[in-house]
Amino acid sequence: MMPAIDPRYDARKKRARVAMFIGAGATVVSSALSGTRFSGWQWAPWVLGISLIIVFYAISMNSREGLRMRRGTSGTTGLGGRGRGAGDRPDGVAAYRWHGLVMVSRMMPGAAGRRWLAEAQSVLWEIADSRRAPAVRSYLLSGPRLAAVMWAHEALRWVRPGPRHPR
């Protein structure tokens, strides 16, 4: 019915991407603040930062492609709505502003984003044509705020001591 995707894989990958992006950004900013005249080894953070950004994009693009291939684009039209790849775009009515919804879902933590997108797709599939546009708009408008809340929850889950981080 649905291609099996390990949500933990997606979450790990996303965290790694975010960490690399923040690391690269911090390197670039810190070296920019320390002055623009390079002397001695001051050029090193710049080179490292730019290299990391290039690596980040390369890995990001590569993993997206890999994930899409693992999901398979034929036969899985995303009727179940769990996928977020371009190949999972539904045919017919629910395709309305699909790309916008996918973009917003990508702002959310992996599993939460997939669930949000699947639910949006399920509702938009059945909703009356006259109500579809405002419904999509409501999803698009509430999505970014929801993403912020979800990331805050995710961060709290990682920061809080619990079974995962016993002290």
Next chain:
Amino acid sequence: MGLRLTVQVQLVLQALLRDPAREMYGLELSEETGLQPGTAYPILLRLEHEGWVTSRWEDVDPRAEKRPARRYYRLTAGGAVQASAALAGARRPKGVALRHLAEGDGVA
């Protein structure tokens, strides 16, 4: 973190409390409350985080049904009690607020 009983949250709780044992899916809830689905979803998620609501994916074959699976929501036993108590203590949304909601955000 406590749950803030906004007018929208009250509408969702009222809809779920009409028959606490009944499962409702997103579109159904949206139609019952007059809220847009994009507005109702974060509320349902918050209620689920608080343990008032439980949800599950419908167990159907989307190809056979020719539609995606629905996500069904239902009040938990504790959630039903808490929701009733919270609604009883909450300030009732005024008619003006509800009309405004229906015009601005609802399904009309």
